Amino acid sequence: xxxxxxxxxxxxxxxxxxxxxxxxxxxxxxxxxxxxxxxxxxxxxxxxxxxxxxxxxxxxxxxxxxxxxxxxxxxxxxxxxxxxxxxxxxxxxxxxxxxxxxxxxxxxxxxxxxxxxxxxxxxxxxxxxxxxxxxxxxxxxxxxxxxxxxxxxxxxxxxxxxxxxxxxxxxxxxxxxxxxxxxxxxxxxxxxxxxxxxxxxxxxxxxxxxxxxxxxxxxxxxxxxxxxxxxxxxxxxxxxxxxxxxxxxxxxxxxxxxxxxxxxxxxxxxxxxxxxxxxxxxxxxxxxxxxxxxxxxxxxxxxxxxxxxxxxxxxxxxxxxxxxxxxxxxxxxxxxxxxxxxxxxxxxxxxxxxxxxxxxxxxxxxxxxxxxxxxxxxxxx
Numbered sequence: 001x002x003x004x005x006x007x008x009x010x011x012x013x014x015x016x017x018x019x020x021x022x023x024x025x026x027x028x029x030x031x032x033x034x035x036x037x038x039x040x041x042x043x044x045x046x047x048x049x050x051x052x053x054x055x056x057x058x059x060x061x062x063x064x065x066x067x068x069x070x071x072x073x074x075x076x077x078x079x080x081x082x083x084x085x086x087x088x089x090x091x092x093x094x095x096x097x098x099x100x101x102x103x104x105x106x107x108x109x110x111x112x113x114x115x116x117x118x119x120x121x122x123x124x125x126x127x128x129x130x131x132x133x134x135x136x137x138x139x140x141x142x143x144x145x146x147x148x149x150x151x152x153x154x155x156x157x158x159x160x161x162x163x164x165x166x167x168x169x170x171x172x173x174x175x176x177x178x179x180x181x182x183x184x185x186x187x188x189x190x191x192x193x194x195x196x197x198x199x200x201x202x203x204x205x206x207x208x209x210x211x212x213x214x215x216x217x218x219x220x221x222x223x224x225x226x227x228x229x230x231x232x233x234x235x236x237x238x239x240x241x242x243x244x245x246x247x248x249x250x251x252x253x254x255x256x257x258x259x260x261x262x263x264x265x266x267x268x269x270x271x272x273x274x275x276x277x278x279x280x281x282x283x284x285x286x287x288x289x290x291x292x293x294x295x296x297x298x299x300x301x302x303x304x305x306x307x308x309x310x311x312x313x314x315x316x317x318x319x320x321x322x323x324x325x326x327x328x329x330x331x332x333x334x335x336x337x338x339x340x341x342x343x344x345x346x347x348x349x350x351x352x353x354x355x356x357x358x359x360x361x362x363x364x365x366x367x368x369x370x371x372x373x374x375x376x377x378x379x380x381x
Contacts, residue, residue, distance in 0.1 A: 031060030031069055031184055033198035041207040047167045053118065053160040053202045059184050060197070061155030063128035070154040071143040071187035073122060074200065076101065082115050084181040088141045091185050095142040097121070101160065105206065107174040109260050109333070110346050114169055118180070120160035124153035143187035160202075171343045173210030174260025179203055209381070210258035210341075216377050217254040217336055217347055226251075228373075230287065230303060230354060234361060243362070247303070248355040254334055254347035257379035261333050261346040266325040268350075269376040270305060270317045282319045285354075287371035289364075298365050305373070306353040314353065325350075328379075 040051045059072035076087035082102040101118040123134040124146040132148030134157065146153040160180070170176060180202040186195040218226050232247035257263045272285045276294035280286065284302040292299040305317040310331035315323065325331070325348070333346040354373075 028062045028064070029058065029060055031072060031186075031197040033184070034200040034202070036200075036202045038202055038204045039207070040205070041209075042167075043209045043211055044168075044170065044173065045210075045212050047164045049164060051162040051167065051204075051206070053162070053180060053204065054158045054200075055161070057158045059122075059156040059158065061125075061127045063126075063154050066152035066154035067145075067189075068154075069186065070124060070152060070156065071145060072156040072197065073138075073143045073185050073187065074120075074140045074158055074182045075185055077181050077183070084179055085118065087120070087182075088139075091141050091143050091187055092139065093142065093187075094144045095139045096137060097139055098137065099140045101140075101180070103178050103180055103204075105170070105176040105178040105204070107172070107176050107260055109262055109329075110172075110174060110335070110344075112171070112343055114171060114176070116162055116166040116169060116178075118160055118162050118166070120158070122156050122158045125155045125157055126151045126153050127155050140182075141185075143185075158200075167206075170206070170208050172260065172341050172345045173208050173213070173258040175262050176206040176208055177204065207381075208259075212258070213256070213338065213341060214258040214377070214379065215256050215338065216375055217256055217338060219252050219254065219336065223339060228354070230301075230356065232301070232356070232369075235358065243360060244358050245361050246356050246358045247301075248353070251352040251354065253307075253350050253352055253375075254336060255350050255377055255379075256336070256338060256345060256347040257328070259379065259381060261328060261331070261348055263328045263379040263381055264326070265328055265380045266348065267378045267380070268307070268323045268325070269320065270323070271320055271374045271376075273372045273374070275371075276300065282321070283316065285319060285371070285373060287369040290368045290370060292365035292367060296365075298363060301356060301359070301364060301369055303354050303356045306355075308349070308351045308353075310348060310350075 060069040062068050073091050075089050076085050079089050082104045085101045085103045087101045098121045102115050104115050106113045120140045121137045125134045126132050135146040138144050182200045183196050184198040186197050188195050228249050230247035235244045275288045286300050286302050288294045289299040306314040309315050331348050334349050335344040336347050
């Protein structure tokens, strides 16, 4: 019985000790600078809810001396130039609201630019407990004081993001980059808001695809359905006789990847619509007689396709096989205006040459011949 009483007494003593445990005490954290990489990847057809630049980012705190850093705030380098972000360059006192920060983004290959309005604010927090949380939404440059349950706010927290309606302003796919530069400031009551504590720098990269606008662009035809004449012509003969013929055509083709020609590689596959039962060499593409017998060689005219690669060399196309074009990031580019895109974009020139062998005229059925050349294009980021 004595042992049981002792154990009970010990348990009660332990319970009492837990109930009287003092509140946890936050440690002092000195204000420091930031060099923050921000990378976001999305398609123009599916924008993120926002892109966070800094979220709940602390400007330092000292719970034993709230006035030291609890009034910290952030200012821009310029109030007018959006090169590194435009917002007030001096601190103010206790102004509620959010701050717009216009910032210039530049596409790395085309060098076109767009200004997006970032949104920012900061709040004040009590770090030493009390269950108060964050208090208020202040302009980024607004020093302020807040208190809760007898405790003063001792930490400023920064929030800056790009909202979706601003992301929608990006005119085309590509690699869009910007540098946001701000200064962390300490509000000094005696001398005014002049004490700079640290530099804050965000290096922002938006990898924006525009997959709905990927296309094989044929400048000669615009938005019309392309129709190409092989220009079959008799060769000069002697004595009024013209026994042979051949044909050729050039097609100006440009490949747009929806990513500002920043893809690592392109893959092309060429095919046609075979008619008849006769097997062909894979190096041939064909057109067929509109009214003749397409099961006979005489009812088909074969042609070859060559494509000029970005290095300037012509590549012979094999029907049905993948043709991979590497190193797109360094390939020659061409600015073009495409439907639905407000600014010129960069595409990769890939002109085609179509040509037939020299044929005996009497080896083919008389009449009109048609066929389809099908080009499939995909890009790899």
